[in-house]
Amino acid sequence: MTDFIYRTEDLPQDQVSTLFVDTPDDRRLVDALKGRQPTIIVGSRGVGKSLLLRVAEAELLAKFAEDRVLPVYVSFSKSALINTSHKDQFVQWMLARICSRLVRCLKKNGLVVAPSPELSLLSGGGNQYLQGDAPPIERVLSAFEESWKRPNINVDAAPIPDVDSMKDAVDDLCESLDIERLVFLFDEAAHVFRPEQQRQFFTVFRDLRCARITCNAAVYPGTTSYGDSFQPVQDATLLSVERNVTDKDYVDRMKLIVERQADSTLSTAIQRNAENFGVLAYAAHGNPRILLKTVSRAKKLTSRDVNDVIRDYFRNDIWAEHSALASKYSGHKHLVDWGRKFVEDKVLVELTKRNERLDSDDGKTTCYFWIHRDAPAAVHEAIRLLAYSGVVIRHGEGIKATMGQIGDRYAVCLGCVFSLQSSPTTVGLWIAKGLSPVKGLIVYGQSNPNYQELVETFEKNFEPDTASALAEQLRRKIDVLDLPSWLRKNLKDAGFQTISDILNATDDQIRSTYYVGKVRSKKVKSAATNAVLEYLSG
Amino acid sequence: MTQSVGAVDHLAHLHKQLGAVLAASAEGEREEQLRKAQGVVADLDVWLGVLRTRGEGRPLSTAFREYASALLLAAMGLYGPAFYGLRHFMEVSLGSVLLSSNELSLRLWNVGSHDLHWSVTVDDQHGVFSNVFVRAFCEPMVPSALQLGNVAKKVYRECSEFVHGNPPTTARLPSTIEFSGQLLDQWLVHADSANMVVQSALTIRYLMSLPSSEVHALDATVRDNLGHNSAIREFLDRHHEGQLP
Numbered sequence: 181m182t183d184f185i186y187r188t189e190d191l192p193q194d195q196v197s198t199l200f201v202d203t204p205d206d207r208r209l210v211d212a213l214k215g216r217q218p219t220i221i222v223g224s225r226g227v228g229k230s231l232l233l234r235v236a237e238a239e240l241l242a243k244f245a246e247d248r249v250l251p252v253y254v255s256f257s258k259s260a261l262i263n264t265s266h267k268d269q270f271v272q273w274m275l276a277r278i279c280s281r282l283v284r285c286l287k288k289n290g291l292v293v294a295p296s297p298e299l300s301l302l303s304g305g306g307n308q309y310l311q312g313d314a315p316p317i318e319r320v321l322s323a324f325e326e327s328w329k330r331p332n333i334n335v336d337a338a339p340i341p342d343v344d345s346m347k348d349a350v351d352d353l354c355e356s357l358d359i360e361r362l363v364f365l366f367d368e369a370a371h372v373f374r375p376e377q378q379r380q381f382f383t384v385f386r387d388l389r390c391a392r393i394t395c396n397a398a399v400y401p402g403t404t405s406y407g408d409s410f411q412p413v414q415d416a417t418l419l420s421v422e423r424n425v426t427d428k429d430y431v432d433r434m435k436l437i438v439e440r441q442a443d444s445t446l447s448t449a450i451q452r453n454a455e456n457f458g459v460l461a462y463a464a465h466g467n468p469r470i471l472l473k474t475v476s477r478a479k480k481l482t483s484r485d486v487n488d489v490i491r492d493y494f495r496n497d498i499w500a501e502h503s504a505l506a507s508k509y510s511g512h513k514h515l516v517d518w519g520r521k522f523v524e525d526k527v528l529v530e531l532t533k534r535n536e537r538l539d540s541d542d543g544k545t546t547c548y549f550w551i552h553r554d555a556p557a558a559v560h561e562a563i564r565l566l567a568y569s570g571v572v573i574r575h576g577e578g579i580k581a582t583m584g585q586i587g588d589r590y591a592v593c594l595g596c597v598f599s600l601q602s603s604p605t606t607v608g609l610w611i612a613k614g615l616s617p618v619k620g621l622i623v624y625g626q627s628n629p630n631y632q633e634l635v636e637t638f639e640k641n642f643e644p645d646t647a648s649a650l651a652e653q654l655r656r657k658i659d660v661l662d663l664p665s666w667l668r669k670n671l672k673d674a675g676f677q678t679i680s681d682i683l684n685a686t687d688d689q690i691r692s693t694y695y696v697g698k699v700r701s702k703k704v705k706s707a708a709t710n711a712v713l714e715y716l717s718g
Numbered sequence: 719m720t721q722s723v724g725a726v727d728h729l730a731h732l733h734k735q736l737g738a739v740l741a742a743s744a745e746g747e748r749e750e751q752l753r754k755a756q757g758v759v760a761d762l763d764v765w766l767g768v769l770r771t772r773g774e775g776r777p778l779s780t781a782f783r784e785y786a787s788a789l790l791l792a793a794m795g796l797y798g799p800a801f802y803g804l805r806h807f808m809e810v811s812l813g814s815v816l817l818s819s820n821e822l823s824l825r826l827w828n829v830g831s832h833d834l835h836w837s838v839t840v841d842d843q844h845g846v847f848s849n850v851f852v853r854a855f856c857e858p859m860v861p862s863a864l865q866l867g868n869v870a871k872k873v874y875r876e877c878s879e880f881v882h883g884n885p886p887t888t889a890r891l892p893s894t895i896e897f898s899g900q901l902l903d904q905w906l907v908h909a910d911s912a913n914m915v916v917q918s919a920l921t922i923r924y925l926m927s928l929p930s931s932e933v934h935a936l937d938a939t940v941r942d943n944l945g946h947n948s949a950i951r952e953f954l955d956r957h958h959e960g961q962l963p
Contacts, residue, residue: 442872451866
């Protein structure tokens with residue numbers, strides 16, 4: 181059976197390019213990330229943001245000798261672990277991580293050969309960066325990233341340079357190393373449930389901008405707190421990673437994504453059951469991770485397999501993942517719960533009715549709804565969280581609906597639409613191929629009665645207490661992690677019961693209990709840690 | 719003399735063990751799977767009946783025999799050689815199909831002056847599933863060709879792991895003659911994929927160029943194996959209804 185890799189973080193660097201399917205849309209995004217204009221790519225979990233960043237990195241590195249543009253990939257996935265006494269320390273941690281990655285990247289590419297005051301500054305002082313010893317900046321980073329073990333600890337941030345000193349150092353370094361510019365690729369850049377961290381990130385993003393530095397980032401659709409200095413349109417180009425399900429060759433492109441990882445058995449099943457695969461591809465609504473998960477469950481891709489998977493995944497699992505956000509971030513509970521109820525009980529029911537009615541009409545179908553621009557803020561927030569989970573996909577901003585009113589159009593993930601059908605494989609392709617963004621559009625106006633419940637219960641200040649939320653999450657069982665069942669079972673058998681257990685485990689502990697080799701144990705640890713970080717990130 | 723009797727006894731003992739594995743292989747649901755795999759031999763015979771007199775008939779006959787032998791080996795628990803055989807079946811079948819389009823190379827191959835190279839056989843630009851080859855012989859199959867080529871490469875690579883003696887793969891092979899449900903199942907799914915690839919290649923190369931009587935002879939075989947492909951179904955239906963010459 182094919183063991184799919186769902187997350188780019190679990191991929192070895194040399195496999196990144198082999199899994200990339202070079203479609204025109206994704207090419208446009210990769211080229212933008214390689215360009216001079218700062219770019220922010222926006223997409224739900226699992227749409228492939230990290231892969232695009234890594235592909236841009238690989239392509240820039242491949243042409244570095246010629247173009248002298250050096251990519252520096254910086255993941256902020258550990259931001260969920262930062263639990264220090266001052267909010268400013270989050271900015272300091274980001275700067276430390278950027279410096280650390282930059283020095284590492286220069287070393288890895290053979291650009292650090294002699295002592296230099298700039299490198300000394302970026303590594304927190306001294307010349308340890310020339311030897312194998314960890315420079316001061318690494319020690320500060322470790323202190324930050326282990327602050328979850330000792331909440332509210334005050335980390336000594338003295339070795340970390342400020343933004344201006346860092347930019348000066350970069351300028352001088354580029355001059356002396358004949359580097360045209362640096363391209364920072366920030367992954368997991370803005371924690372969707374921590375508006376304060378979002379504001380701080382975008383301030384750093386804005387402040388770093390100069391002739392020698394291009395900043396790019398990948399963020400979730402729910403990211404909206406940009407802070408005072410960052411202007412989303414002026415300071416960066418925002419590009420969506422969503423894939424258009426109405427493109428003529430949509431299914432073929434999704435097939436290529438699966439094919440890159442499929443073994444011969446699965447490839448044969450796809451060949452034999454091309455239409456059933458097409459239904460699953462549409463059900464995933466452009467999200468490769470959802471497609472890989474559902475395909476791996478559908479075994480032989482028979483109609484029965486596919487129907488069962490669509491019902492299981494899109495009626496239960498996708499909603500369970502969304503509802504889990506409420507238990508992780510209690511401040512968002514009302515928004516999460518209302519969003520689910522709204523889409524499940526109202527939107528989906530109405531879409532099903534309209535598709536049945538449209539059946540006898542002109543063959544046009546729908547998965548779209550529209551929300552008035554001036555609907556309550558809590559409604560927009562709830563819909564944004566649904567977009568973060570991948571249940572809905574923003575399909576158009578500032579769209580005119582009835583009476584010339586302006587609002588945003590959303591698509592409900594087609595899998596959720598199919599899952600209400602008695603036989604998704606029978607009608608799935610018909611629904612997907614007949615989609616019209618206009619015909620059958622459900623319109624929710626400025627003060628639709630469905631909003632009432634949310635407006636009444638919504639608490640204005642819903643920013644969660646992150647410290648207590650983190651402590652609670654670390655105590656959770658590893659069952660909540662998005663890991664293959666075999667890996668979860670092996671970790672449990674080896675005695676790792678909670679998220680905290682995994683974060684605390686060393687490679688050696690995993691190896692000694694799991695009877696695996698060094699390389700394999702690193703992979704197991706890495707996959708488990710990535711799942712933990714993703715869970716903590718929301 | 720005593721030694722030779724001992725050797726024969728030993729071989730007879732092994733033969734008995736092979737028989738025991740064969741019986742274990744046919745237990746439960748696997749009997750149906752084995753029957754299906756055996757059915758492929760009959761389908762290949764139908765193709766051979768049509769292609770026997772052509773220049774590529776002899777190598778195709780050898781390749782198809784290899785499939786039958788590999789099935790027997792897999793059922794008897796000789797899993798390593800069974801995977802080699804499957805690879806050989808694919809390599810020679812697809813190679814024959816490709817060379818059938820180049821008479822000079824085919825003739826040279828038949829007299830031992832030309833070698834098959836797998837990378838050439840499945841080359842994306844000029845191989846048996848390349849756009850140019852499929853477009854020339856069976857245009858309706860063009861949309862499926864790329865994926866068929868991918869399946870071929872994957873099955874070949876997965877069988878090759880047994881041929882090259884990769885330690886993680888060969889460690890799974892039993893050191894004595896014994897039944898392994900896992901390996902037999904793996905062989906059966908690979909055989910199923912290999913069969914689909916070979917039947918597809920034969921269909922692409924010949925179906926639309928054969929005289930009506932031969933298409934008629936192949937109708938059931940092609941429908942059984944490639945009935946999932948609507949273009950092929952449609953061709954056979956039109957042929958059946960007399961809309962094609």
